[in-house]
Amino acid sequence: MNNLKLSALMLAMALPATQVMASDMPVDDSGRKDALHLWGVQFEELEYRYSDDDEELGVWNADAFYGTDELKFRWLGKGEYAIEEQAYETLENQLVLQTPISAFFDAKAGVRFDTPEGPDRTYGVLGVTGLAPQWFEVDANLYVSDEGDTSAALDAEYELLLTNHLILSAALDATVAFSEDEEIGVGKGLVSTETGLRLSYDLIDRALSPYVGVVHERKYGDTADFARAEGGSTEDWFAVIGARVAF
């Protein structure tokens, strides 16, 4: 475009032929002129959990992305597999598009598919994710289900460097429902919290970091009542062992 404009200008000015013509110049169609396209796959959690009432779970919290600084396509997956029951207590998959909205935060929009044991749900997702002051990694999402129920979830994580390889990370996930969805055991109000403390060691770069930790899960209010009625627990402590994986 600019080259065209320039050449037109030059012609109009009838410059001598010895001038370097902009139109003779190479146009940068090298990869350098394109936005960097990058990808990544990460398991923030990939772990075995053993509860205080002998429940065993296989748990993961993963994400994968492809895209540029300006727009990323991201898959987020979460699963809790009850080993004895051979059933998914939780199975979530989100597909979102992500774009920066400020220096440290991105907005996300997409869909979430929940297909655990029991009734399925599909949600529309709107969220922000990024780095808050004092190095808190924050992920906040608003969900609207295909049943018309709305809920919100906030995840926050903080890493404490005991050394440059030994890292203690604290994570808090909290879910709030703005309406009741009894079929999937969700009551209005604060639904549940999951608090985790994990001590990891970076074994191979930041690609493989085994960890041990404890996780506390709790249900609240009507959600807790629904769980009790089903004969489930409302509060669990887990010992966890696993690894953070990135590649």
Next chain:
Amino acid sequence: MTKSLVAGALGLLMPALALAGEYNISVDRVMIDTGDFVKEGIGYNGSSPGPVLRFKEGEDVTINVTNNLDEATSIHWHGLILPFDQDGVPGISFAGIPAGETFTYTFPVVQSGTYWFHSHSGFQEPNGAYGSIVIEPKGREPFRYDREYVVQLTDKHPHDAARVMRNLKMMPDYYNRKQQTVGDFFSDVSEHGFMNALSDRMAWGDMRMMKADVEDVQGFTGLINGKGPDQNWTGLFEPGERIRLRFINSSAMAYFDVRIPGLDMTVVQADGNNVQPVTVDEFRIGVAETYDVIVRPKTEEAFTIFAESMGRSGYARATLAPREGMEGPIPSLRDAPLLTMADMGGMHGMDHGSMDMGEDDMAGMDHSSMADDGMKSMGDNQMDHSSMAGMDHGSMMMSGNGAEDPFYAKGSGLVPTAANGGKFLSYADLKAQKPLYEDREPTREIELRLTGNMERYSWSINGVKYEDAEAIKLQYGERVRFKFVNETMMTHPMHLHGMWSILDTGAGKWNPVKHTISVQPGTTVFMETEVDAPGQWAFHCHLSYHAASGMFRKVVVEGGPDQGSNAGVKQEQVGGDV
């Protein structure tokens, strides 16, 4: 390397004929052995680093570059003044060299000194595609030496460069293992008190900046002429000889602090141009810079060339010795520097109330005004300490080491000091031996803010990445004053292709003439360029991963004579108007 002087025979018959040399370079997949690890990389004529190309000033060189890779390549002749279509930047100078093809560069050599060459395609350069250039001057040199060695540094990383880039984009601190820990916090508490240590951490946390963010890519092995510390490249000498060492920093990312314990180094050249000799104990070499020093070992012993990276995460080591196999002691690495709030001087969002650092004082390293008051004797520390008062907020820990250099922010944590307490080279010490250009008023000023976001690992100029940027348009014949304002907390070695960068040290006509200019965090640095080379050129930060993530520009020089025929004589067109 196969070098053939095709004009040799003709030259004998017709001595008046210009020198002409023909050189052949192949671009190959090679194995690189650092002593710490072996990896596949890219090299020239079967090895990395590639050959030392020895040219003569006034020679017309023909260089046949054969690409044996399965991808396109290019060679950029770093620091050489030549027609833009020979400059070797794909998409700006030419189309690149496709896989399996040979491209012939031809250009007149119009300068002398120490330079280097490297691929400008993708990440081939950090993967090993670099070599050195030594150009013998037409006339006599203003200093004497008995022998010379190229000392080419690099920061060889076990990871492929594309993977390094991806890891940095995914986790900007992926390679940073110098971060502040809980233990460091307790050390700070015992040294400065709990509240001071806490408020310091909070101040940095509020900005989401790390004071340990000095070296983005750690985990490398420092190489000298392709040899790791254990492989110990050795240059031989006879006691009493003057040795010219041609230091070239071909690193992807690492700055090196270089010293030779037991020997003074007399700096005689910077970026290929002679400077008035200055004797130092140590110097910092930015990425892509060159410094030629002369040393004179008088005793029958081995001397270690020790190059610590600026962030102290690695080092390169070599030896000067009277006999092969001799070794000098290897010093241990000094403590890693930490950034201070002074290094954040240029950042946005510094107005966090309690941390008001007096931004104007901090950011404005206005060298033009410094020239008026005592720049000549900067070494005597004639800095205005009264303006430092604004930084002392009691609650803040100012951990600068007290050393000063006008090219670092006042109170910067990065100011280098010599290991032996002696003289450390500053840009302010560099004075041109023989100015290339008449000193004249610049015709205009162009401000280039060096910008970025560490947490996104995105780097830019004036907040715009190369992919979204318009070219910088210059007019042939003008003298442009570039104002670099570093608004990031990283050091950026800025390299303009095709035209000299006259660094404003306040020395007027004696300002040194360079091709790469380091701009420290929180500082403003000026350079002037005589726009005497038509065509289009690259202009970028020479840190590989900063350039690749956006800190890059195309410069278009409009007007001027047809570049094809007479680019070689442009240095005689000093200040010439069109």
